[in-house]
Amino acid sequence: MSKLELVFVPTPAVSHLISVCKFAEKLVNRDERLCATFLIIRPPPPFDASVDAYIKQKSSDSQGSRIRYITLAKAKPPPSDEIGKSIDRYISLYLANCRPLVKEAIISNKRPDSKIIGLVFDMLCSSMIDVANELGFPSYLFLVQSAGFLGFTFYMSIWRDQVGREFNQSDADVKIPIFSHPVPSKVLPSFAFIKEGYDTFCNHAARYKETKGILINTVAEFESHAVNSLASDPELPPVYTVGLLLDAENQKPSTQAAGSRPDLENQKGKGNSTSEDEEIIKWLDQQPTASVLFLCFGTLGVFQPPQLVEMAIALERSGVRFVWSMRLPANAETTKLKEILPEGFLERTKNSGVVCGWAPQTDILAHKATGAFVSHCGWNSIVESIWYGVPIVTWPLYAEQQINAFQLVRDLEVAVELTLDYRMQQSGQPEIVKAEVMEKAIRCIMDSENPQRKRAKDMGEICRKALMEGGSSFISLERFVETILDS
Ligand code: UDP
Numbered sequence: 413m414s415k416l417e418l419v420f421v422p423t424p425a426v427s428h429l430i431s432v433c434k435f436a437e438k439l440v441n442r443d444e445r446l447c448a449t450f451l452i453i454r455p456p457p458p459f460d461a462s463v464d465a466y467i468k469q470k471s472s473d474s475q476g477s478r479i480r481y482i483t484l485a486k487a488k489p490p491p492s493d494e495i496g497k498s499i500d501r502y503i504s505l506y507l508a509n510c511r512p513l514v515k516e517a518i519i520s521n522k523r524p525d526s527k528i529i530g531l532v533f534d535m536l537c538s539s540m541i542d543v544a545n546e547l548g549f550p551s552y553l554f555l556v557q558s559a560g561f562l563g564f565t566f567y568m569s570i571w572r573d574q575v576g577r578e579f580n581q582s583d584a585d586v587k588i589p590i591f592s593h594p595v596p597s598k599v600l601p602s603f604a605f606i607k608e609g610y611d612t613f614c615n616h617a618a619r620y621k622e623t624k625g626i627l628i629n630t631v632a633e634f635e636s637h638a639v640n641s642l643a644s645d646p647e648l649p650p651v652y653t654v655g656l657l658l659d660a661e662n663q664k665p666s667t668q669a670a671g672s673r674p675d676l677e678n679q680k681g682k683g684n685s686t687s688e689d690e691e692i693i694k695w696l697d698q699q700p701t702a703s704v705l706f707l708c709f710g711t712l713g714v715f716q717p718p719q720l721v722e723m724a725i726a727l728e729r730s731g732v733r734f735v736w737s738m739r740l741p742a743n744a745e746t747t748k749l750k751e752i753l754p755e756g757f758l759e760r761t762k763n764s765g766v767v768c769g770w771a772p773q774t775d776i777l778a779h780k781a782t783g784a785f786v787s788h789c790g791w792n793s794i795v796e797s798i799w800y801g802v803p804i805v806t807w808p809l810y811a812e813q814q815i816n817a818f819q820l821v822r823d824l825e826v827a828v829e830l831t832l833d834y835r836m837q838q839s840g841q842p843e844i845v846k847a848e849v850m851e852k853a854i855r856c857i858m859d860s861e862n863p864q865r866k867r868a869k870d871m872g873e874i875c876r877k878a879l880m881e882g883g884s885s886f887i888s889l890e891r892f893v894e895t896i897l898d899s
Pocket residue numbers: 427428430662663708709710711712737769770771772773774789790791792793794796
């Protein structure tokens with residue numbers, strides 16, 4: 413029997429690969445005629461190489477020959493001064509430069525026994541629509557972010573047509589149809605305030621409309637307002653909500669990870685060893701149900717020592733048990749925790765807390781001792797937290813995390829606000845969130861009567877059901893399979 417093949421071209425970053433790889437696995441499991449080929453673009457300098465390790469692991473456990481991972485040669489990066497103007501534009505330009513490589517790879521790696529029925533790209537790869545058009549097959553967007561974020565990118569051109577410019581942080585709250593509450597301009601993504609970033613996303617959003625379908629790692633019942641808003645937009649292709657997709661085995665990027673207590677000297681070198689991860693889980697095994705606060709800030713989140721001191725004070729004052737995944741900026745003067753944290757903190761909290769570098773996040777969220785998650789609100793982290801019914805405390809740092817935090821607190825009510833508009837700064841003096849603010853949010857989320865706790869738990873169950881036979885995501889995937897088989 414000849415196979416029907418989808419070619420995937422994701423943005424080369426581990427947090428973009430997690431859900432799209434999972435999606436491909438679900439897809440080929442759904443229909444035995446389907447197979448998938450991933451074309452992995454090499455990240456442009458100065459981005460790290462953790463993608464290679466992730467793909468190596470995926471290749472080793474992919475189902476026979478039905479999912480292939482092919483890494484492409486390096487393409488020419490855009491001039492490095494583009495990075496300073498807009499990181500999203502820099503990456504988008506680089507990905508556009510990769511089009512000839514992608515086209516060549518599709519042609520030269522053609523399976524003898526299969527017919528290509530579509531190309532699936534993610535957020536910053538909309539230029540790949542040109543390749544699909546040239547080779548004569550349809551393209552689909554797989555969005556690793558939320559429906560809310562997608563709706564915001566569509567709204568950007570409307571705002572510019574009406575107001576004639578990008579956003580300012582001083583603009584009044586904005587009514588954006590994808591959200592049910594007015595949005596404070598301070599929570600909009602950084603790219604929305606910069607011309608180059610704004611243009612880049614307006615262009616991507618316009619191209620998303622050229623696709624034959626949009627797949628999103630969300631659940632219709634979870635982001636119901638946003639999903640209905642997309643579904644009722646006549647300018648958009650069909651939207652398929654196929655989440656929640658998460659990778660239960662934790663990935664440890666080789667260059668981001670850290671060692672564990674008592675210092676973070678290993679942080680530039682390697683991931684935690686399995687035994688370090690096991691130690692964390694063993695420690696959790698001894699804690700009461702829903703008593704532990706987990707703090708983790710994505711693959712890139714770092715804090716300067718003065719902020720870490722405030723965090724330590726808040727943890728100690730609130731008396732909460734904790735697992736704290738901590739990473740320091742590359743320019744930190746010391747990695748010795750004893751020199752950074754308040755005197756005696758490590759000693760006093762040695763029974764009630766664990767400080768680690770890279771954390772086995774999904775295992776921690778899955779553990780019954782985990783009661784809440786202080787998160788930077790990256791979409792994968794949100795998906796993982798909701799899947800396991802863990803309520804979130806919002807501390808956004810970069811990318812679209814501020815608008816995610818806003819949506820979680822105001823529209824979806826599964827999170828407590830610690831901050832909605834904090835931005836991690838690479839240079840200059842970052843804002844310091846005081847211990848009092850953090851302590852208040854911790855006490856609020858750890859209160860067993862807290863309504864967000866209940867809602868997060870209920871939403872977790874709803875989201876799990878969505879993937880079961882007859883559930884909304886199950887049906888959505890079925891609709892997508894029917895569409896591609898008919899194309
Ligand atoms: N992650 C982890 N341990 C860490 C930090 C991150 O396992 O110490 C994983 C986390 O489970 C998630 C991903 O890395 O799957 C981060 O993705 P997300 O979209 O939340 O944030 P990003 O890194 O893109 O900002």
